[in-house]
């Protein structure tokens with residue numbers, strides 16, 4: 001087929017980092033047979049790289065335009081993104097989105113709309129930017145049992161940790177650097193508090209296990225309280241601190257999902273994932289471990305994933321969600337524990353935290369320069385005290401895999417059914 005005779009007409013909603021990056025890629029490859037026919041943005045007063053007559057300021061204009069073959073939603077407002085994407089799916093349209101926060105919250109409903117009205121929704125760009133992991137899990141590994149999918153899903157926090165470890169920057173300086181480089185969200189909590197990688201873990205759980213998790217039930221611990229002493233503690237043991245998101249099958253067949261800082265040694269491929277890069281290990285039953293690494297953010301890398309989705313839509317591709325019919329229940333905190341490293345500059349504060357986490361007093365290493373404690377901690381305790389831990393500036397990292405404890409109780413969260 002000669003694409004230039006019948007170019008696919010695209011409606012682009014959002015012309016920021018990702019929208020502009022996607023547009024650039026298409027402009028540089030005229031032979032693709034794609035035409036950005038209409039662009040919607042929010043503010044009429046912003047300087048643009050294209051003439052004003054290329055833009056509309058009402059995204060609904062694109063929804064009402066039946067000549068558009070595909071809608072690409074890349075705006076920074078999750079609630080509005082859900083309204084636009086769900087409306088487009090109700091019209092039976094083909095849609096691409098990069099909005100992980102919106103997807104993590106609404107995936108069951110969006111899949112339902114896809115099925116009911118015959119549209120298609122693809123979202124490779126929403127998880128780890130340029131790394132092709134959603135389609136890999138959904139298509140290539142659709143029927144192979146997976147032991148785990150784990151990785152570094154947030155480039156901003158990884159950049160901060162890299163700068164602290166390599167340049168000796170303190171946390172505030174490293175965060176400011178990330179913001180200047182354009183890696184960090186304006187609200188640092190999303191990245192540094194590990195909310196962003198939690199959304200990505202939730203999306204991957206749907207494809208890796210057919211489990212549609214509620215993001216609010218997934219434990220996420222961030223790095224806002226990490227200090228130079230924690231980085232040095234890891235380095236002294238030949239390790240690095242990394243924020244690792246994991247979705248994994250437990251020995252009892254249930255699915256666990258979790259995002260925490262983790263102390264990792266060079267035996268893990270994630271140890272070498274530095275700066276704003278992302279890395280993912282897919283641990284498959286028969287294939288063994290596969291490792292994917294690449295740029296997790298940025299206009300062109302993310303635009304590349306959007307482009308891959310648009311081209312896949314043209315070929316009629318849709319996600320299969322092959323495992324959802326036999327999705328296991330989720331076991332997110334109850335009956336699980338991890339080997340924890342807990343630190344705070346004040347040993348007195350840390351002593352109280354030991355009681356919250358039900359660690360014995362001798363778990364404390366009260367070195368006046370760097371008080372820390374180590375020992376097994378139930379995820380239930382971390383869950384119950386998560387707000388207090390954040391407010392008190394306690395840094396918590398795991399030192400290994402999540403374990404089921406002997407007296408494991410039944411799962412508290414059942415997987416949302418998707419018809």
Ligand SMILES: NC(=O)c1ccc[n+]([C@@H]2O[C@H](COP(=O)([O-])OP(=O)(O)OC[C@H]3O[C@@H](n4cnc5c(N)ncnc54)[C@H](OP(=O)(O)O)[C@@H]3O)[C@@H](O)[C@H]2O)c1
Nearest residue numbers: 014015016017018041042043074075076098099297298302
């Ligand atoms: N940046 C990345 O590297 C990256 C990577 C993966 C995924 N994502 C996701 O991609 C999406 C876009 O991110 P971004 O970094 O490109 O954001 P951004 O640079 O802040 O740009 C957002 C764009 O959306 C437009 N917009 C906001 N509300 C709108 C509305 N109601 N109607 C029409 N346009 C609207 C803005 O219009 P104005 O130009 O008028 O302000 C702007 O052009 C987000 O969901 C983000 O999480 C981003």
